[in-house]
Amino acid sequence: MKIRLDKYLADAGFGTRNEVKALVKSGAITINGEKIKDSSQKVDTDTDEVNVNGEDVDYSEYEYYMLYKPAGIITASRDKKEETVLNLIKSKKRRDLFPVGRLDRDTEGLLLITNDGELSHKLLSPGKHVEKGYVAVVTGYSPDDIEALFENGLDIGDEKPTKPAKLRRFSDLEEFMTEYDDSYFAEKFSKLKEDESLTIYEIKITEGRYHEIKRMFEAVGCSVVYLKRYSMGSLTLDPELKPGEYRKLKIDEYKKLKTTCTAPFLVI
Ligand code: URA
Numbered sequence: 001m002k003i004r005l006d007k008y009l010a011d012a013g014f015g016t017r018n019e020v021k022a023l024v025k026s027g028a029i030t031i032n033g034e035k036i037k038d039s040s041q042k043v044d045t046d047t048d049e050v051n052v053n054g055e056d057v058d059y060s061e062y063e064y065y066m067l068y069k070p071a072g073i074i075t076a077s078r079d080k081k082e083e084t085v086l087n088l089i090k091s092k093k094r095r096d097l098f099p100v101g102r103l104d105r106d107t108e109g110l111l112l113i114t115n116d117g118e119l120s121h122k123l124l125s126p127g128k129h130v131e132k133g134y135v136a137v138v139t140g141y142s143p144d145d146i147e148a149l150f151e152n153g154l155d156i157g158d159e160k161p162t163k164p165a166k167l168r169r170f171s172d173l174e175e176f177m178t179e180y181d182d183s184y185f186a187e188k189f190s191k192l193k194e195d196e197s198l199t200i201y202e203i204k205i206t207e208g209r210y211h212e213i214k215r216m217f218e219a220v221g222c223s224v225v226y227l228k229r230y231s232m233g234s235l236t237l238d239p240e241l242k243p244g245e246y247r248k249l250k251i252d253e254y255k256k257l258k259t260t261c262t263a264p265f266l267v268i
Contacts, residue, residue, distance in 0.1 A: 001046065001061065005029065006039035012059050013093050014052060028053045063094050064254060065113040066235070070243035075102045075111065088244055089113055100124065101132075101208050101232070109134070109229035110237040113246070119257065123233060129163075129206040130260060133231035135176070135185065136201045136213055137192060140222035142169070149220055150203070156215040165216065166204040176200050182239070185228065192225060233260050 003011075009020040009029070023029065024039040030051045031043060043050060050057040069075065069085055076084045077098045085099050086092075092113075100112040100120045114120060123130050143149060146167060153161035170176040173189055192198060199222075203213055214224045230237050234256035238247065 002042045002044050004039065005031070005036060005041045005043050005050075008043045008045065008050065008059065009052070009057070011094055011096065012057050013095055014057075023052070058093060060093055062116045063092060063097060063114060064116065064249035065089055065092070065097075065246045066238060066241070066249055066253075067099075067111045067113055067246040068237060068241040068243050069103055069108055069111040071106050071108050073244075074105055075099050085111060085113065089246055103229060104211065104214075104227070107227045107229065108243060109227075110232055110235065111229075112232060112235065112249075122260075123257070124208055126163075126207060128260070130233045131204050131206055131231070132208070132229060132233075133202065133204045133236075134213060134227055134229050135180070136203055136217065136224050137189060137226035138199050138201055138217055138222045139197055139225050140217075141197070142199055142222055143220055146220055150216060154216050154219045156209075156212070156219050158209065162209070162212065162216060163205070163207050165206075166202075168202040170200040170202070173200065180230070184242070188226060198225070233257055 005024060006017050006020050009015070009023065010017050014020050014023060021039045025037055027035055027037060029036050031041065031048050033049075033051075045059055045061060050059070067085060067088060073088070074082055074084050077086050078084060086097060089097065094115050096115040097113050098115065098120070100114060101124055103109065103111060112120075112123070122128055147169070150162075150165040150167040153164060155161050173186060176182075177186060189198075189200070203216075205212060209215075213227060217224050235249075235253055241247065
């Protein structure tokens with residue numbers, strides 16, 4: 001792909017478009033060994049070797065990160081006052097990264113961070129029905145037919161009822177642990193466990209409405225006290241990650257996502 005030098009440098013994190021123009025004018029840039037002072041010069045992102053003050057530019061057209069979003073951080077690209085999930089991605093090169101979908105401030109778990117708008121659109125598009133899997137700790141008396149109520153769709157005060165959601169109740173932490181083996185969750189749960197009426201549910205939804213899971217449980221008279229996302233389509237949260245940690249997506253993880261959602265090929 002051929003793009004302007006100023007866009008190339010700005011995308012690679014060397015400053016705003018104006019800052020990189022000044023950098024180019026200062027004579028700091030070479031392309032294939034030749035000094036370039038014109039920021040409108042085209043760069044072939046696949047074959048050209050660009051240097052800034054003698055250092056190779058490590059350019060990626062797309063970046064893909066799996067983040068374990070911790071509670072207390074907002075899902076936004078930037079914010080004037082608060083730390084965002086993007087601030088946690090310290091090794092990012094691109095300036096145009098964004099979170100795919102939104103988790104509430106108090107929700108934890110899997111968040112994909114990328115600048116691939118096409119992939120993001122396809123993961124979030126209601127027509128694609130991409131499943132997102134969560135575990136919710138819920139307080140209050142659950143109706144006996146709660147699974148059927150979630151499956152049939154609930155009136156949560158929006159124009160339309162929710163799309164069918166798959167709900168599964170765990171009898172206790174032990175049963176949850178045989179499947180999820182999440183010691184971090186177990187620790188959290190034991191701190192919540194003062195209230196004996198807590199129930200652990202696995203819930204799979206295909207929409208992404210505002211506070212959707214919390215509002216679904218409220219619609220049946222319950223309240224979510226803890227929520228964690230484990231999966232989004234074929235992508236699952238790496239159990240090695242701790243809250244606040246992240247890593248690049250692996251090629252096979254990306255390829256699997258791509259089979260449900262056609263997207264540009266990954267360059268990691
Ligand atoms: N549903 C919610 O209520 N909150 C989230 O963060 C995600 C889904």
